[in-house]
Amino acid sequence: MREPGTTPLLQLHDLTIAFDEVTVVERLSLTVNRGETLALVGESGSGKSVSALGAMNLLPPNARVKGRRRLGETDLTTLNDRGWRGLRGGRVGFVFQEPMTSLNPLHPIGKQIGETLRLHQGLSGKAARARTRELLEQVRLPRAEELLDAWPHQISGGQRQRVMIAMAIANGPELLIADEPTTALDVTVQQEILILLAELRDMHGMGMLFITHDLNLVRRHADRICVLNGGREQETGPVTEVFNHPRSDYTRLLLEAEPTGRPTPATQVAPLLNARRIGVSFPRPTRLFARRPPPFEAVKPLDLHVAPGETLGIVGESGSGKTTLALALLRLGQGSGEIEFDGIRLDQLTGNTLRRQRSNLQVVFQDPYGSLSPRLPVFDIVSEGLRFHHPELTKADVDRRVRATLREVGLPEECASRYPHEFSGGQRQRIAVARAIILEPRLVVLDEPTSALDRSVQKQLVELLRDLQARRHLSYLFISHDLAVVRAMAHRVLVLKDGEVMEEGDCLQVLENPASDYTRALVAAAGLSPRE
Amino acid sequence: MSLLSRELSPITRRRLAVFRDNRRARVSLWIFAALFVVSLVAELIANDRPIVMQYEGKWYVPVMVDYPDTEFGGFLPSPADYRDPFVHDEITANGWMLWPPIPFSYETLDMQLDHPAPSPPTTRHWLGTDDQGRDVLARVIYGFRLSVIFALVLTAGSLVLGVLAGGIQGYFGGKVDLIGQRFTEIWSGLPMLFLLIILASLVEPNFWWLLGIMLLFSWLGLVDVVRAEFLRARNLEYVRAARAMGLPSWLIMWRHVLPNAMVATLTFIPFLFTGAITTLTALDFLGFGLPPGSPSLGELVAQGKNNLQAPWLGITAFITLSVMLSLLVFIGEGLRDAFDPRHIQHAASPSPATNESRRSGPDA
Numbered sequence: 001m002r003e004p005g006t007t008p009l010l011q012l013h014d015l016t017i018a019f020d021e022v023t024v025v026e027r028l029s030l031t032v033n034r035g036e037t038l039a040l041v042g043e044s045g046s047g048k049s050v051s052a053l054g055a056m057n058l059l060p061p062n063a064r065v066k067g068r069r070r071l072g073e074t075d076l077t078t079l080n081d082r083g084w085r086g087l088r089g090g091r092v093g094f095v096f097q098e099p100m101t102s103l104n105p106l107h108p109i110g111k112q113i114g115e116t117l118r119l120h121q122g123l124s125g126k127a128a129r130a131r132t133r134e135l136l137e138q139v140r141l142p143r144a145e146e147l148l149d150a151w152p153h154q155i156s157g158g159q160r161q162r163v164m165i166a167m168a169i170a171n172g173p174e175l176l177i178a179d180e181p182t183t184a185l186d187v188t189v190q191q192e193i194l195i196l197l198a199e200l201r202d203m204h205g206m207g208m209l210f211i212t213h214d215l216n217l218v219r220r221h222a223d224r225i226c227v228l229n230g231g232r233e234q235e236t237g238p239v240t241e242v243f244n245h246p247r248s249d250y251t252r253l254l255l256e257a258e259p260t261g262r263p264t265p266a267t268q269v270a271p272l273l274n275a276r277r278i279g280v281s282f283p284r285p286t287r288l289f290a291r292r293p294p295p296f297e298a299v300k301p302l303d304l305h306v307a308p309g310e311t312l313g314i315v316g317e318s319g320s321g322k323t324t325l326a327l328a329l330l331r332l333g334q335g336s337g338e339i340e341f342d343g344i345r346l347d348q349l350t351g352n353t354l355r356r357q358r359s360n361l362q363v364v365f366q367d368p369y370g371s372l373s374p375r376l377p378v379f380d381i382v383s384e385g386l387r388f389h390h391p392e393l394t395k396a397d398v399d400r401r402v403r404a405t406l407r408e409v410g411l412p413e414e415c416a417s418r419y420p421h422e423f424s425g426g427q428r429q430r431i432a433v434a435r436a437i438i439l440e441p442r443l444v445v446l447d448e449p450t451s452a453l454d455r456s457v458q459k460q461l462v463e464l465l466r467d468l469q470a471r472r473h474l475s476y477l478f479i480s481h482d483l484a485v486v487r488a489m490a491h492r493v494l495v496l497k498d499g500e501v502m503e504e505g506d507c508l509q510v511l512e513n514p515a516s517d518y519t520r521a522l523v524a525a526a527g528l529s530p531r532e
Numbered sequence: 533m534s535l536l537s538r539e540l541s542p543i544t545r546r547r548l549a550v551f552r553d554n555r556r557a558r559v560s561l562w563i564f565a566a567l568f569v570v571s572l573v574a575e576l577i578a579n580d581r582p583i584v585m586q587y588e589g590k591w592y593v594p595v596m597v598d599y600p601d602t603e604f605g606g607f608l609p610s611p612a613d614y615r616d617p618f619v620h621d622e623i624t625a626n627g628w629m630l631w632p633p634i635p636f637s638y639e640t641l642d643m644q645l646d647h648p649a650p651s652p653p654t655t656r657h658w659l660g661t662d663d664q665g666r667d668v669l670a671r672v673i674y675g676f677r678l679s680v681i682f683a684l685v686l687t688a689g690s691l692v693l694g695v696l697a698g699g700i701q702g703y704f705g706g707k708v709d710l711i712g713q714r715f716t717e718i719w720s721g722l723p724m725l726f727l728l729i730i731l732a733s734l735v736e737p738n739f740w741w742l743l744g745i746m747l748l749f750s751w752l753g754l755v756d757v758v759r760a761e762f763l764r765a766r767n768l769e770y771v772r773a774a775r776a777m778g779l780p781s782w783l784i785m786w787r788h789v790l791p792n793a794m795v796a797t798l799t800f801i802p803f804l805f806t807g808a809i810t811t812l813t814a815l816d817f818l819g820f821g822l823p824p825g826s827p828s829l830g831e832l833v834a835q836g837k838n839n840l841q842a843p844w845l846g847i848t849a850f851i852t853l854s855v856m857l858s859l860l861v862f863i864g865e866g867l868r869d870a871f872d873p874r875h876i877q878h879a880a881s882p883s884p885a886t887n888e889s890r891r892s893g894p895d896a
Binding site: 330332354355356357358359361362363365366367370371372373374375376384385388389421432433436438 | 722769773775778780788791
């Protein structure tokens with residue numbers, strides 16, 4: 001068992017941050033010791049990123065930061081610009097969430113790491129290159145020599161995050177601030193990155209401030225935890241203590257937020273949707289005079305069926321073809337194969353007949369911010385399909401049904417006249433659900449409906465969806481990478497990897513006794529808490 | 533105003549606020565609007581016939597109605613010339629006339645000049661006359677109106693055509709886009725100015741001819757902007773959701789995509805507008821524009837060039853054009869800034885979006 005350090009490294013005392021007149025962090029005090037990981041945990045908007053950025057003077061000029069801040073022996077409150085520049089990237093390293101945008105696409109990787117070495121250590125030429133190589137090896141990147149000259153777009157998201165870590169540790173920082181470092185990555189990759197970070201922390205004796213919303217990760221990868229809510233500290237303490245005996249109500253709420261329960265069993269077996277040999281392939285570009293390369297198969301031909309009132313979960317990591325498959329089934333994207341819905345061959349319909357069928361198959365997308373038109377009030381968004389498919393309805397009828405549907409998804413009726421931006425992510429997703437069910441569809445495709453939401457909101461949405469299913473006898477095609485949510489939603493699951501079915505079967509059976517290695521790895525990485 | 537702002541979406545309200553905060557653009561807009569309104573009623577300001585008059589106890593409104601000469605004791609059945617000394621004396625002897633502040637229209641030849649035309653500014657002709665003895669101020673007022681209306685109609689027309697072409701190319705993409713793009717490229721290679729000049733030798737170009745020909749080309753600039761916006765928007769999730777709902781393409785384009793593309797389009801409008809005015813002026817200057825005698829700023833510039841001994845012509849033309857174009861550019865800048873999301877964010881959101889507020893799953 002590793003013994004976390006006790007020498008204080010970063011000390012924040014009564015940190016208060018305000019933007020113009022709005023206080024976002026209030027009197028936060030925390031200490032990161034050398035050689036330990038402190039997890040700063042909270043839901044979106046709790047002020048966890050802002051506190052870290054504020055402590056390091058990285059906020060825009062309209063932010064006011066008050067309170068005592070110390071890094072080792074340095075008093076951060078009195079540091080000048082020059083001092084800050086030497087500190088950031090030197091004594092303090094940063095790893096941010098978005099590996100796709102945090103590397104400059106116009107410079108090769110070696111050059112970007114070399115730049116920090118040149119600025120802080122004055123290394124250049126061969127010496128910088130050798131050190132960069134060494135760093136790439138330290139973050140376990142294969143073929144370090146080749147990667148030096150690779151461009152950011154040539155490597156995967158996980159590899160980019162490793163490059164970011166290499167940049168962060170390049171100058172042997174005392175403190176590493178990792179702001180949601182794995183949120184944008186697949187679960188199996190998340191594990192590897194966090195293990196790597198822990199190793200580097202021990203190797204260099206760094207203190208680590210690990211900002212995250214994911215309690216599952218904290219449980220396994222942090223020493224102490226500080227829970228934030230609405231800019232206020234709720235509770236601080238060793239991880240085991242906080243997880244086993246949470247003192248504040250909010251922490252308890254967070255801990256209990258994992259979606260639980262199971263869907264109502266489906267009774268009918270005759271399939272509502274039956275797809276045979278459905279596949280999606282995209283032609284690759286031909287080079288001049290070259291033979292056309294074989295097409296890229298995003299989804300290899302597969303069969304699937306969904307019974308009325310049943311949920312089929314489609315599980316897979318990014319790039320596994322889950323969304324492509326769903327779009328092909330909805331006839332929104334291209335695809336081949338037979339799609340039979342309620343006895344009608346969807347793949348043979350076109351134009352108006354297809355459009356009329358569409359009211360039976362609806363979809364809810366992942367991004368609650370992108371899936372609602374920002375320029376229409378909620379009433380128009382929800383009623384749009386109804387007004388088009390049923391022009392015979394009077395204004396009063398439409399109004400009544402919109403209100404009824406909003407009530408059904410748990411939103412107050414008066415929100416009909418408001419605009420999407422006035423709602424939180426969870427509420428927006430409810431609006432998207434209302435839009436889908438107002439047409440009384442028989443099947444709803446849910447494309448990662450919960451993955452952009454906080455845990456506690458996820459739980460409520462899952463319960464709503466299960467309720468609707470039981471009441472309306474809906475079938476769901478539930479796409480997700482989150483096994484905890486899938487377990488709470490799906491009757492059966494289909495595990496996809498690179499467009500191929502890895503495993504298919506009863507949800508609990510697959511999650512508890514996975515048959516394929518891939519599923520086993522997924523389940524292990526998800527760290528599902530045992531079912532009660 | 534409160535009723536209006538309640539119906540506007542918050543983002544529009546924020547944009548209006550940004551525009552209002554830009555003092556230069558706001559003042560320019562007011563000045564330009566005032567000038568345009570004044571020029572719209574040019575007939576009441578500069579005219580060679582009275583606004584109202586009373587003759588032998590009867591009321592007349594010469595601005596609106598053509599009265600024959602015989603009505604006022606003349607011999608000819610043609611419309612009365614109120615500037616004719618005989619008619620003038622006849623009417624003032626038996627009634628009265630209310631003249632506009634500038635008693636000349638744009639085409640009135642002043643026969644009673646004491647200098648050879650072009651005559652310098654006097655109290656009779658505030659900005660002097662041109663080389664045919666017509667009042668420069670009257671011509672400027674009418675010319676301003678003509679230019680602005682021409683530009684307005686041209687901009688509206690280009691907007692319709694450009695948004696339609698760009699929207700269809702962007703929304704459908706693929707082959708439609710490919711063919712459309714090649715077509716617009718070839719089309720934009722045609723030399724508009726030469727076509728106009730050739731046309732001028734075939735027909736006598738009037739307002740509508742010029743408008744038609746320029747409309748054939750002026751929409752091209754918008755296509756790229758609108759197409760890019762539609763290309764981006766067609767893969768947005770709410771557009772997909774609308775498709776999943778079974779809405780037809782035209783409805784999706786109209787209700788979901790177009791409002792988003794309008795931002796880029798609207799910022800483009802002021803520059804289309806100034807472009808239209810400049811082109812019209814250039815054509816008039818070269819003599820291929822509006823028919824002779826029309827009140828045109830370009831013609832005034834040409835006169836200024838031909839009559840360097842009469843600097844009031846050139847100076848007036850220069851000041852009018854530069855004031856008009858500067859005002860438009862200032863308004864355009866204000867609009868562009870108002871629609872710029874960076875300005876809006878800066879003005880409206882006190883706290884930056886924290887990176888976890890838009891957490892996206894690995895499938896993003």
